[in-house]
Amino acid sequence: MKGGEADAVRLLSLAEKEIATEILPGLSADARYRMRLVLNALKIAGAELRDGGDLKAATLAQLQTVETTPQGDGAETLGAMKLRLQALLRQGELDGNQALHRALVIIAEERGRLIR
């Protein structure tokens, strides 16, 4: 809250709670399924607003642990780094690379956490 105005994360969180406790229990099976989809979308959007920036930074940091030839420069954006690693993967330059595998496992887990 800031000056009495709820921010996007708080609004979404209240909307989720309203749906889960007040609306869902009274719905028929088909409508409940549709409303669960809405609830899921709100949850994911809220989590992304709250943690999406951190996830991008963490992804970049994880991928920077992977030593490659050529090595990216320190100012490389996440998109540029992914493109470079994608090309190396396709060329077979990162076959079985332990550091990359470790980084990808952590990134997948973090991404999964955002949607749970």
Place this chain on the structure above:
Amino acid sequence: MGVTVALAESRLARHKETLEAFLAEAYRSEAVDLDDAAPLTGGAIQENWLLDLRIHGGPDAGQKQVVLRTDAASGVAVSRSRAEEFTLLQVAKAAGVLVPEPLWLCEDPAVLGKTFYVMARAEGTAAPHRFTKEPDLGGDRERLAERLGMELAKIHSIQPPREELSFLGEPPAHPALVAIERYRDYLDSLGALSLALEWGLRWCELHAPPSGAAVLVHQDFRTGNYMIDRQGLTAILDWEFCDWGDPMSDIGWFCAKCWRYAQPELEAGGIGSRAAFYRGYADVTGRSLDPQVVAYWEVMAHLRWAVIALQQGERALSGEEDSLELALTGRIYPPGLEGEILRCTEPALWRAAP
């Protein structure tokens, strides 16, 4: 499959008269009344309608329920046409596969405005959540897993060349490598930079087993695409992705963890043991399955489903379809699939490039 709206509210209502005339001729009857038409859930690409018919005269006089299948508003490019699907059903039925009997194909746009076909109604349900909640559905589940293995083997008994299946084209020399290239192209066209999927694709490229003779592959043979009642299996559904390919791709798709729903410990589609499914398959083919080759195709299955999920998500994001379900599919499934792919392809499981 649930019934949700009556004929009067349905999109079929304005075609009632032409449809009745078509059915009357098909049934060699004096007249057919279409009393009700209700959409059946479960098709994102096709529309399925349960039709309640009253047939006046002819060899089938009386009341009958049949299913009409036609294209939904938004199709998928890789999906077979309804006419091709009808032919595939006929070929599968002739090979002894348990399918809903294909009755009539109609390609005259004057009847419904688009091609459709009519098939017999199969009893039971295909809804995976009911499989989990109602353990008595499908009869003995080990027997069901075995039966599914037998049905899949019968599908794989259909081999090229087959003139009536000429629309499938030439069988690929190496289905796995062709699929890997296609998935990379899809990812590129989507602008999807997924390093975990790229990792999996590279592993599959390096570890592709030698491919055997091509057969007809269903390509969506999984729990959710067959129907069961209290006694057992009643029909294999959804033939829209059939092609010539490697039979092990269907085995891997069926057993992949992503299609076991709420029962991942039941490795045959979340309904039974892998041993029972394999046994059924081997009983018909006379060949036992190589677990390593199946494991390879399970990695391919997760890759394929991840790419499809991203494609479905893109259909919603691009504005092609305002579907929250599709948007969530593209968002929810890939991280879990990536995790499974990475688990199955850890560095110790890589061999050196040739």
